[in-house]
Amino acid sequence: QYQGIIFDLDGVICHTDAYHYLAWKKLADHLGIYFDKQINNRLRGISRMESLDIILENSKNVYTDAEKYEFAKEKNEYYRQLLMQMSPVDLSADVKNTLDVLRKIGCKLAIGSSSKNAKYILERIGLGYYFDAVVDGNEIQHSKPDPEVFLLAAQRLGLVPSTCLVVEDAEAGIDAAVRGGFDAAGLGDARVYSLAKYQLIQFDELVGIVSRKQ
Numbered sequence: 001q002y003q004g005i006i007f008d009l010d011g012v013i014c015h016t017d018a019y020h021y022l023a024w025k026k027l028a029d030h031l032g033i034y035f036d037k038q039i040n041n042r043l044r045g046i047s048r049m050e051s052l053d054i055i056l057e058n059s060k061n062v063y064t065d066a067e068k069y070e071f072a073k074e075k076n077e078y079y080r081q082l083l084m085q086m087s088p089v090d091l092s093a094d095v096k097n098t099l100d101v102l103r104k105i106g107c108k109l110a111i112g113s114s115s116k117n118a119k120y121i122l123e124r125i126g127l128g129y130y131f132d133a134v135v136d137g138n139e140i141q142h143s144k145p146d147p148e149v150f151l152l153a154a155q156r157l158g159l160v161p162s163t164c165l166v167v168e169d170a171e172a173g174i175d176a177a178v179r180g181g182f183d184a185a186g187l188g189d190a191r192v193y194s195l196a197k198y199q200l201i202q203f204d205e206l207v208g209i210v211s212r213k214q
């Protein structure tokens with residue numbers, strides 16, 4: 001079976017992807033820039049500044065780096081206001097039970113997220129001390145589709161990539177996993193992505209996948 005499982009956070013462990021959308025939408029409205037859910041899907045898994053550049057593709061204006069920094073800060077303030085309202089209620093029973101079972105059958109569990117807010121989110125939903133390793137956007141130079149975040153997570157678990165499974169809702173995340181030598185399971189948007197070895201409709205299907213692997 002897989003010895004380690006590395007989970008993306010936003011859109012996999014909890015639905016903060018919806019909050020990212022709301023916060024970017026508020027910034028885009030403020031700047032008078034068109035933004036919709038389809039554009040939002042392109043932001044999954046990639047860093048805050050790279051996300052901003054994608055949003056600004058729809059702007060007629062050219063902004064300085066200092067202005068862009070302010071916009072990213074503004075978005076993060078909206079986002080943090082939404083995160084503040086999160087509590088353990090925002091961790092679904094399905095996800096929590098599955099994590100517990102995976103741990104019980106001997107898997108090491110890690111988070112590999114591009115977000116600089118990952119540790120705060122884990123605290124809010126009651127998983128502050130849960131994972132064997134947490135690697136987030138503060139520790140990496142290159143965000144997904146670069147494999148850095150997952151490679152570092154596997155290293156912290158003391159495992160090689162071929163023995164770990166990555167769980168992702170973003171195409172960029174699946175690409176990162178494959179480039180790093182990991183098998184990947186796709187959830188949500190990434191479920192239909194051809195590079196995902198497994199397609200998850202429900203989170204608890206992970207237990208079967210993990211135990212079936214030779």
Ligand code: G6P
Pocket residue numbers: 010020043044045046047048051076113114115116117118137170
């Ligand atoms: C995750 C999300 C992205 C987000 C990135 C950075 O990967 O899927 O949509 O842009 O984290 O998040 P942050 O919390 O650092 O702004």
Ligand code: MG
Pocket residue numbers: 008009010011012017044045168169170
């Ligand atoms: Mg995600």
